[in-house]
Amino acid sequence: MKIIQIPRRFVVDQWGGSETFITETSSRLQERGITAEIMTTTALCETPEEVYRGIRIRRFPYFYPYLGLSPQAKEQLDQKAGNLFSFSLLRALSRERDVDIIHLNTGKRLGSIGRYAARRRKIPYVISLHGGKLTVPKGESDTWTEPTKGAFEWGKILGFLYGSRKVLEDAAAIICVGRDEYTAISRKYPKKRVKYLPNGVDLKRFAQGDGTWFRTLYKIPEDRFLILNVARIDPQKNQLSLVRQLPDILDKAPDVHLLCIGNVTSNQYYEEVLKEIAIQKLEDRITIIPGIPYESPDLINAYKAADCFVLPSLHEPFGMVVLEAWASGLPVAAAKRGGLPYIIEHGKNGLLFDPEAPARFSESVKEAILALALDEQARERYAKAGFDEATSTYSWDMITDTLVELYREIYEDTVRK
Secondary structure (H helix, E strand, O other): OEEEEEOOOOOOOOOOHHHHHHHHHHHHHHHOOOEEEEEEEOOOOOOOEEEEOOEEEEEEOOEOOEEOOOHHHHHHHHHOOOOOEOHHHHHHHHHOOOOOEEEEOOOHHHHHHHHHHHHHHOOOEEEEEOOOOOOOOHHHHHHHHHHHOOOEEOOHHHHHHHOHHHHHHHOOEEEEOOHHHHHHHHHHOOOOOEEEOOOOEOHHHHOOOOHHHHHHHOOOOOOOEEEEEEOOEOHHHOHHHHHHHHHHHHHHOOOEEEEEEOOEOOHHHHHHHHHHHHHOOOOOOEEEEOOOOOOOHHHHHHHHHOOEEEEOOOOOOOOHHHHHHHHOOOOEEEEOOOOHHHHOOEOOOEEEEOOOOOOOOOOOHHHHHHHHHOOHHHHHHHHHHHHHHHHHHOEHHHHHHHHHHHHHHHHHHHHHO
16 A cells, blocks of 8 residues: 655754654654655755665655735745645646555645645545644634735636635544544544544654753753743743743742744744743743754753743644653643643643633633642652553554554455445
């Protein structure tokens, strides 16, 4: 069997949850005798072809169907949620030999390319929803189209010709990484094969690491209680709330230090965070590293250097970084948003809080952090329960086995037809 994975982009130094899913499952599919390759665009990476972890990657030129789109707007769209198109990818996909299933990891116009090619070739396609298609707050989805304001869009004709509005409707299966999205999609498409398939974690990899070395490298004192946040620097991830509530946290836990790691997907927001740090005079208490490659040992070392993990996102389809924190032996506090309440049981394997609650409210991020910083026994209890949960439920091997079973079901259905 041969599977073609199609993400909107695939860049090793601009990593996200979909890249992790594709890489971890594809490498394990190869181990199970299934060929898995990636065909994508040159967004943020001009390298036309390479092999990464044994997976062949091919990239094709693309464009945004707008008139008057500035280079800055194009770069912002490349970073996040850009609705692009690629005729060269369409041609290559149509000519690719011996393909059994196309696996879309994006929708919209690029998803329509996969749909069009699959229908012409009379092969099935599936789509994974990584970003909360039906569950994204309107305020966040509005930011996706912000860079296109003032430009004239002519791409609707492409959507009409290639069926971008029918990508979900015609898919052989819809895979949801988030439980809330699974519920929403199942209701909208009651007769379709809708599968809840959560993200996983590489347990062996995150069990390693040298936290002392990391603290020395980034000049974080050993006596600091280190709070780690790993997420894109973006309004959705809400790092600003951590900065704003840190002074109140320091009043009761003076040894606290905040470490934020993530690629910058909103330069404006990043500047806002840096400005707030300066206003609050927290330069000595906050370390921001704008991006550590997923494969870098520094990422593993960062988890090992931390004392707890916090994720204050305003929207989070799943929260793969929670699994990474658990696998690293960290207690977790996270926002009661999106898919997070489905993997974190408050008071058992972690803490949940309202990411928009003011600092004076008991359910704020401040109170959650203090509950961990001031109670060592609670930290140990949540860390153990989280590690057990990650080990029993979220290994990539188990996730891949479920995916293989789904592929075979779809393939056999196609053969019988």
